[in-house]
Amino acid sequence: MNSTEAIYTAIPLGATAHLQARQFAAEQSTPQKGKQTYLNTLAVYAVHQYLQWLQIDTDLTQGDCWHPGKRALFDIADLVLPNLGKLECRPVLPGSTLISLPFEAMQDRIGYVAVQFNESLNEAHLLGFIQATDFPDTAEQLAIAQLQPMDVLLEYLPDVVAESIPARKMRVNLSQWLQNAFEVGWQSLDTLLGINQPVAFSLRSSAQSEAIQRAKLIDLGLQLENQSVILLVAVAPDIHNSDVEILVQLHPVPEEPYLPPNLQLHLLSETGEALQTVRSRQHDNYIQLRRFQGTPGECFDIQLTLGTTSLTETFVI
DSSP: OOGGGOOOEEEEOOHHHHHHHHHHHHTSSSHHHHHHHHHHHHHHHHHHHHHHHTTOOOBGGGSGGGSHHHHHHSOOOEEEETTTEEEEEEEEOTTOOEEEOOGGGGTTOSEEEEEEEOTTSSEEEEEEEEEGGGSOTTOSEEEGGGOBOHHHHHHHSOHHHHTTTTTSOOOEEHHHHTTTOOOTTOBOHHHHHSOSSOOSOOOTTSOGGGOEEEEEEEEOGGGGTTOEEEEEEEEEEOSSSSOEEEEEEEEEOTTOSSOOTTOEEEEEETTOOEEEEEEOOTTOSOEEOOOEEEOTTOEEEEEEEETTEEEEEEEEO
C-alpha cells in the first residue's frame, strides 16, 4: 500500500481513553516506560473502538497489556478478539515511517495494526493492517508502506465474523465527514436534489460555511409504491467545545412534490430509546428533527417508518 494515497480511519480519543492511559503510565518505574505504556494503551483503545463501531467483539481487559505485571515488563499493545486471537496495536508517532515490533509483541498474534496519533493525542489514525503470516517473525521493524488498508482486516477475520458483517448496519462516521471522507451512498445535495446550496439548514454553533451536508436516497419498498425519499444530514463542529451539531431532514425526490403522508422520522439513542419523532402530513415537502448535539464516539440511529416498514441508518460521531 502506498501510504501517501491511503485513506486512514480516524478515531477520536476522549477522556475515558486518556484516564486509563494515565493510570497505567503512572504505575511504571521510569518516565520513558510511562510514555511507552501511555501510547500503547491509547493504541489498543483506538482499535477496540474501531471494531466496536463495526460490532466486532473485543475483550479489552484480557490482553497482556491490561495485566499490571506484564505491561511493566514488556512493550506490548495487544487486543483480544474472543475465539479469534490477538491483534497487536502498535503506536506510531507523527512523522514516523517505521513501526517498532519488539519480540514480545509478535508472539501469538494474528496480525498488526498501526495506530498514528496527532500531536495533541486526541485523535488516532488507523494506518493499516498486516497479517502475522505476511511478516517475518525475526524482524524488529515494519515499514508503514507495507501495510494494507483496514478493510483487509475485516476480510481476513474468520468466516463466522466476515459473514455477519453485511447483516450489521455499518456506522456512518460523521467525524470523517468533517475531513471530507464519506461512505458510499452519501452524495452531495446537487447530485440528488439538483441544487448546490444549503436547504433550510441552520446550524447556530458554527459558521454556515463550516457545515458538511450529504444526502442519501432511501427506498422503503412497496409501502411507498416504489417511491423513494432523500435523507439529508448536516454536521458542523461546535465552536465552543469538541461536540458537533447535527441536523436531519427528509425530502421527496425531485420528481415528487410532497413526502408520503404518515412517514415517520425518528432519532434513537444507541440503546434504542426514542429521543425525537416527527411525522409527515398530507402536503409536507420536507420534515426535520430538531437539531441536536453529540460528543466524539457517541452513536445514534436515524429510523424511517411507514406502516410496518422501517429502515435504520446508524451513525457515530
